[in-house]
Amino acid sequence: MDTASLEQRYRDRASTGWRGRLRRALEPPAPFIMNPREPKDFPLGRWNLYIGGAGRRVEGYVNLDLFAMPGVDVAADAEALPFPGETFLRVECDAVLEHVCDPARVMSEMTRVLAPGGYLHLVTPFCHPFHEYPKDYRRFTIDGLKQLAQGLEPVAEGWRTGPAATLLVVAIEFAKGLAPWRWWRGAAHVALGWLLFPLRYLDLWLLRTSRAGRIGNHCYLWVRKPASRA
Numbered sequence: 001m002d003t004a005s006l007e008q009r010y011r012d013r014a015s016t017g018w019r020g021r022l023r024r025a026l027e028p029p030a031p032f033i034m035n036p037r038e039p040k041d042f043p044l045g046r047w048n049l050y051i052g053g054a055g056r057r058v059e060g061y062v063n064l065d066l067f068a069m070p071g072v073d074v075a076a077d078a079e080a081l082p083f084p085g086e087t088f089l090r091v092e093c094d095a096v097l098e099h100v101c102d103p104a105r106v107m108s109e110m111t112r113v114l115a116p117g118g119y120l121h122l123v124t125p126f127c128h129p130f131h132e133y134p135k136d137y138r139r140f141t142i143d144g145l146k147q148l149a150q151g152l153e154p155v156a157e158g159w160r161t162g163p164a165a166t167l168l169v170v171a172i173e174f175a176k177g178l179a180p181w182r183w184w185r186g187a188a189h190v191a192l193g194w195l196l197f198p199l200r201y202l203d204l205w206l207l208r209t210s211r212a213g214r215i216g217n218h219c220y221l222w223v224r225k226p227a228s229r230a
């Protein structure tokens with residue numbers, strides 16, 4: 001996707017015109033629920049970094065994105081973070097690594113700006129349809145995330161969204177793929193989204209089973225940067 005189309009997508013989402021309001025009124029509930037057992041309470045510091053939050057405010061974080069859209073504090077590439085080393089106690093990288101050219105480079109940059117003893121939260125898709133922001137390069141497993149984060153201590157891992165989420169997002173994309181015209185695809189998105197969303201609650205049970213990761217939707221990994229030795 002080119003940059004202008006992505007920026008237009010963000011503008012459409014924030015639009016207060018009648019089309020924007022109609023789209024938001026019809027928008028079905030998300031086809032997933034978040035795993036309630038994913039930990040979120042690792043410490044925040046005076047400075048925390050959120051990567052990839054274009055189009056929304058992220059309280060308590062410096063919000064960095066490739067695009068200078070509303071809510072973004074710093075427009076920059078995560079492959080070259082414009083901050084001194086050891087600045088942030090927490091770094092959030094949620095659904096971004098699949099969109100960067102060089103995830104190892106981004107990991108090395110996040111590790112550099114993380115303070116000793118600080119926490120990095122990675123979330124990435126495993127079974128999820130193609131989606132460009134502005135590109136979509138790859139998918140990850142938990143083991144793949146751990147390999148990328150070598151040198152940092154894993155403190156928590158698991159599945160954020162499970163097999164039911166995968167089933168729903170794929171079913172909706174499949175139906176949209178059958179539709180020959182754009183407005184049919186919009187209608188399929190709205191109709192199937194409303195019809196199928198209650199199935200998302202199956203993940204409350206499936207995420208407790210050992211097989212959830214076979215076709216899990218998004219996985220997470222929390223890692224800690226070792227405190228520097230005196």
Ligand SMILES: C[S@@+](CC[C@H](N)C(=O)[O-])C[C@H]1O[C@@H](n2cnc3c(N)ncnc32)[C@H](O)[C@@H]1O
Pocket residue numbers: 051052053054056064065066067076077078079094095096099100101133134
């Ligand atoms: C799927 S969205 C993330 C959604 C976000 N976590 C949220 O919950 O709203 C991916 C974001 O990463 C940004 N992005 C992609 N490549 C990037 C890069 N190299 N550096 C910084 N941001 C990037 C995109 O512009 C987009 O806003």
